[in-house]
Amino acid sequence: MSTPDTQRPADLPLSRAGVDRAAQHRLDEPWLAAAWSHPNTRVLPISGGEAFVVDTANGSELVLLPSFEAPEEGDRYFLGIDEDGTSYFAVAAETLPGRLDGDARPAGLREVGGNLSDRDAGLLVHAVALEHWHRLHSFCSRCGHPTEKAGAGHLRRCTSCAAEHYPRTDPAVIMLITDEQDRCLLGRQAIWPEGRWSTLAGFVEPGESLEQAVAREVLEEAGVRVGEVGYVASQPWPFPASLMLGFVGRVAPGGAGITVDGEELAEARWFSREDLRAGWESGEIVPPTGISIARHLMELWYGDTLPSTARW
The missing domain is CATH 3.90.79 (Nucleoside Triphosphate Pyrophosphohydrolase)
Structure with a gap:
């Protein structure tokens, strides 16, 4: 793609x-x-x-x-x-x-x-x-002794075994998936305010490619099978230490049926542009705003800027 x-x-x-x-x-x-x-x-x-x-x-x-x-x-x-x-x-x-x-x-x-x-x-x-990162890495993961700041804040060095530890970033994929009717898949977490919907996202697991992570997360959370995947853009997300990697993807043939996991997502639905526009106008749907890459992905699909009705 x-x-x-x-x-x-x-x-x-x-x-x-x-x-x-x-x-x-x-x-x-x-x-x-x-x-x-x-x-x-x-x-x-x-x-x-x-x-x-x-x-x-x-x-x-x-x-x-x-x-x-x-x-x-x-x-x-x-x-x-x-x-x-x-x-x-x-x-x-x-x-x-x-x-x-x-x-x-x-x-x-x-x-x-x-x-x-x-x-x-x-x-x-x-x-x-x-x-x-410094707040959470005061001790060496190799020997357990205290570490001290070095490299102008970009590494910590163990005071005992001299092992060097560098800041880590957790890669996470965030994706806007569309079906054969060009509807987009959005989900809701139970802890979110009523009406808030967004793209699906999740962390990359060890030994997994980014494309595999996209397909796995969508299948696990919504039961939807993803076919073709394309990279869009990335954005640091230091809440606390992630890098959000944005993708678009198409549902695999026959894979559009939704079954939410009930843990990551409370609900998931396919939305047409008309569905979202009507929901925004009625106030029943709150789009992602602020600094989230989810807004960027949705605007690429929607073809226009989203209404600024809420702040994430």
Whole structure:
């Protein structure tokens, strides 16, 4: 299956970036020290996945501090360099700094990810993902001894056996499946608000290809057999540590019958464009909005933007 001509991966809110990660500097301690002390360097304080933002007429902006105003306590991560040569770091602290002047407020990616500039979206996604990984990997999985941060925040090294541990990303597939009538398959989880429907998704298992994961997840959750599959785009999803890989697919001949598993999904249905439009207009169906790649996949199939009736 060919990828839809209308895809625009760069538009995915959490796939944007405006900073070169400059990984070649992560082990260069003298360079990192000089970059930290440079007057143009900017630092992003984060805590629990949140940072300070300021809302403007054009969206939201991260509050970035000069290094001499950054929190002294907390893990320091090097995030990269922009085209003007400005270096960016994050400091993961127990709490965000005290109240800042102006209208700054704490916010997370789910709330403001789609309102940030390319640079700010990339910085916050990077910092949040590193913060979560460090919080959960204080001990060596090989010998059980404590690990310590190294590589400017991009690895942890065991204090006993010297094993090096790098941040891990969990691949997950998210897919919009269509049948022979060009209807799309959407599902509902029982814990979701009434009326919310979205594309199916699931984690890739060990030893499994992405295409196999698409077919298996759809079969397990909805009882639908998938034939041809095509890749669309990917998006980081640091909630807590996933990479969402978006696909479109066609049902296999005779495989459109739905039988939900009752665990992952409470309900699944085939929707025509007319079904969804009527549901949106009546308020009975809530489409995915905000930063989810599900919205992008549905818009590719629908052929137009979805109504913004709810925030995920």
